[in-house]
Amino acid sequence: MKPPMTVADTPQAAWARFRFSIIGPLLSCPPKKGVLKFELEALSKKEWRHPTTGLPIFFSVSTLERWLYRAKPNADPVSALRTKRRTDASRARTLSVELKQVLQSQYRAHPSWSAQLHRDNCAALVKETPALGLMPSYSTIRRFLKANNLRKHRRLTNRQTAGALLAQERLETREVRSYEVEHVHGLWHLDFHHGSRKILGKDGKWHKPLLLAVMDDHSRVVCHAQWYLNETTESLVHGFKQALQKRDVPRALMSDNGSAMTSAEFTQGLANLSIVHELTLPYSPYQNAKQEVFWAQIEGRLMAMLEGETELTLSLLNEATLAWIEFEYHHKLHSEIASTPIKRYVEHDSVGRPCPDSSTLTRAFSAMVKRKQRRSDGTITLDGCRFEIPNAYRHLEFLQVRYASWDLRCAFLMDPHSNACVATLYPQDKTENANGMRRTLSPIENSLTIESPPTGIAPLLKALMADYAATGLPPAYLPQPENKKTKSGEEN
Numbered sequence: 403m404k405p406p407m408t409v410a411d412t413p414q415a416a417w418a419r420f421r422f423s424i425i426g427p428l429l430s431c432p433p434k435k436g437v438l439k440f441e442l443e444a445l446s447k448k449e450w451r452h453p454t455t456g457l458p459i460f461f462s463v464s465t466l467e468r469w470l471y472r473a474k475p476n477a478d479p480v481s482a483l484r485t486k487r488r489t490d491a492s493r494a495r496t497l498s499v500e501l502k503q504v505l506q507s508q509y510r511a512h513p514s515w516s517a518q519l520h521r522d523n524c525a526a527l528v529k530e531t532p533a534l535g536l537m538p539s540y541s542t543i544r545r546f547l548k549a550n551n552l553r554k555h556r557r558l559t560n561r562q563t564a565g566a567l568l569a570q571e572r573l574e575t576r577e578v579r580s581y582e583v584e585h586v587h588g589l590w591h592l593d594f595h596h597g598s599r600k601i602l603g604k605d606g607k608w609h610k611p612l613l614l615a616v617m618d619d620h621s622r623v624v625c626h627a628q629w630y631l632n633e634t635t636e637s638l639v640h641g642f643k644q645a646l647q648k649r650d651v652p653r654a655l656m657s658d659n660g661s662a663m664t665s666a667e668f669t670q671g672l673a674n675l676s677i678v679h680e681l682t683l684p685y686s687p688y689q690n691a692k693q694e695v696f697w698a699q700i701e702g703r704l705m706a707m708l709e710g711e712t713e714l715t716l717s718l719l720n721e722a723t724l725a726w727i728e729f730e731y732h733h734k735l736h737s738e739i740a741s742t743p744i745k746r747y748v749e750h751d752s753v754g755r756p757c758p759d760s761s762t763l764t765r766a767f768s769a770m771v772k773r774k775q776r777r778s779d780g781t782i783t784l785d786g787c788r789f790e791i792p793n794a795y796r797h798l799e800f801l802q803v804r805y806a807s808w809d810l811r812c813a814f815l816m817d818p819h820s821n822a823c824v825a826t827l828y829p830q831d832k833t834e835n836a837n838g839m840r841r842t843l844s845p846i847e848n849s850l851t852i853e854s855p856p857t858g859i860a861p862l863l864k865a866l867m868a869d870y871a872a873t874g875l876p877p878a879y880l881p882q883p884e885n886k887k888t889k890s891g892e893e894n
Contacts, residue, residue, distance in 0.1 A: 413454050414484050420453035421483040424461070425470045429479065442466050497546055498535035501528070505543070509552045516554055517544040580691075582619060586747055587754030589619040589680075590652040591690055592642065594633050594660070595697045598705055601714045603631070611716060613700065613723070614638065616645040617693055618652075621747035622736055624696070624727050625649045629719050635665040636808035639767045642668075646675075646763065650754025654678040656690060667806055671767030675758075699731065765814050765823055768804040775801055781830055788830040789813055795825065803827065 424445060433441050442463045452459045473479035497505075504527060508520060515523075521543040528537040547553070583589040593615065600608040609631050616625040626645035630637040655677050657663040663681070672679045682690055704726045708714060732744040739746055758766070773782040780796045781788045782803065787810045791801065795815065804823075805813035815825040859867075 416453040418480050418484040420450075421469050422473065422480050424450065425466060425473060426479075428470055429474060439463075442470075497538055497542065500534050501538070502546065504534065505546060506550070506552070509547070513552075514554060517547055520547065584620070584751075586618060586620050586623075586750050586752040587650050587652045589654045589656060590625065590645075591617045591619060591693050592638075592655055592657045592663070593690055593693045594662075595693075595700065597629070597719075598701055599708070599714060601629075601716050601719055603716070609716075611719060612637075613697075614641040615693060615696060616642060617696060618649070618743075618747065619656075619692065620750060622692065622696075622739060622743040623649075623732060623747040624743075627723055627727055629716055629723065631716065633660065633662055634808070635662045635667050636806075638662040638665075638668055639671065639806070643760075643763050643767065646757045647760075649757075650752065651675055651757055652677060653753055654680055656680045656682065658682050658690065666769040667767050670769060674766040703730075764806075765804055768806045768814065770802060770804050770816065773801050773803055775799060779830075782827075784813055785810060789827040790830050791815070791827065792825050 428438075428441060445466050446461055446463045448460075450459050450461065451457070469483060473482050476482035501524065504524060505520060508523060509515070512519075518540060521540045524543065525537050528534050595613040595615065597611045597613060599611075601611050603609045611629045611631060612633050613627060613629050614637065615627040617623070618625060626641055626648055628641045628644070630641070655672060657679070659681055662668065669679060700723075704723060707726075708719070708722060711718070733742050735742055736746075757763070771784070773784070775782055775791055775796070775798060780791045780793070782791060782801060783789075784803065784805050785807055789803075791798075792815075795801070802816045802818045803813050804816055810829065813827040814823045815827055816822065817824050
């Protein structure tokens, strides 16, 4: 029977304790002169159990004697009986220098190759060039690659861009460390995940859904998760606002560099709510590893339990996902935090802030733009749509407006100094305007009404004329004579 091994046990440690158990009695009770030889012969005839395999094994007198004299003068006999490490350990002894160079060169050209593929290509080279030496086994090739940190890298295929290559180089030269913020709501993670299954849409077609998940870094609680059919800013804001309303407003948010995450509406919304936006480095998903682990659970458990559903819809997928998160994931022991996410969320200190009302959130996640008011009809243009300006603001030439590009049902006129909303703007309805009804314009503040027509010469012109007359210069023009007779004798 194979002897049990402790958690921290190793084959070397097991062998050391096994050897000590055999010769230990000879150390605790040394035999008299002339008796040691017989004691060792008796031990050599006994059957022992291999310390790692449990199979029967015997040891010669010379082996037992070597163990005894190695352990006897040592203060720590068990350590003395450990197998000494080879001086050439972890080094491939059957690889020629030329073949090692071939492997290194081959790896530099093809870092995505497996050890087996490296071995097969080396075999072809050895067959073509016998001077490289004998072809070693697969295990030898694998040990050489591992010992020299020539590990398989993810194939870049068509993503061999400058950014992808730079990210790969950074991963090889810069250490990666796990991290965790100290408080709940100190940092949130946000990302989209492409689902492994297609769903049946309302249009009767099959679509590939995407899961938006917002996770708290400290507790691993999923603040909100929802499946969408696209990765747009509209979907992002729709899901993130629900996370804020369900939980609290976090201090910071980490996301990738997707177009939705870097859009004006989303980034300005985070700034309006005083949320620090931290972006991961391009082609570096390991910086958001907590969510990568969550995606594995989504696919390994949730989606696996939906394999029997042949006509999976978006609504059913969302219902199943939220039920699984709230009643299993949140209450299941998380090995990394040694607790359940919901328990850690409730019991640990939080730095979150109360969430504002829905209208404030809607205005927050919108882009601030500057527009010039059209004087002819008091309108501005947003994404090709005309919005009417209230008469109270018709005197303003330039307006600060907030709006969401995906929702042109309304916009918000903002005070540029206080950043407060002063009016809600609505699209121009030309059909309604065609009825001929017109509102009476209220007078503009501080304006003067024209009470009477102007009379006399303006003061400035009077002064100029007086100054000119005071010079004493001759008239600047010759007046035409009056009462001049024409050829017919009539006065003109």
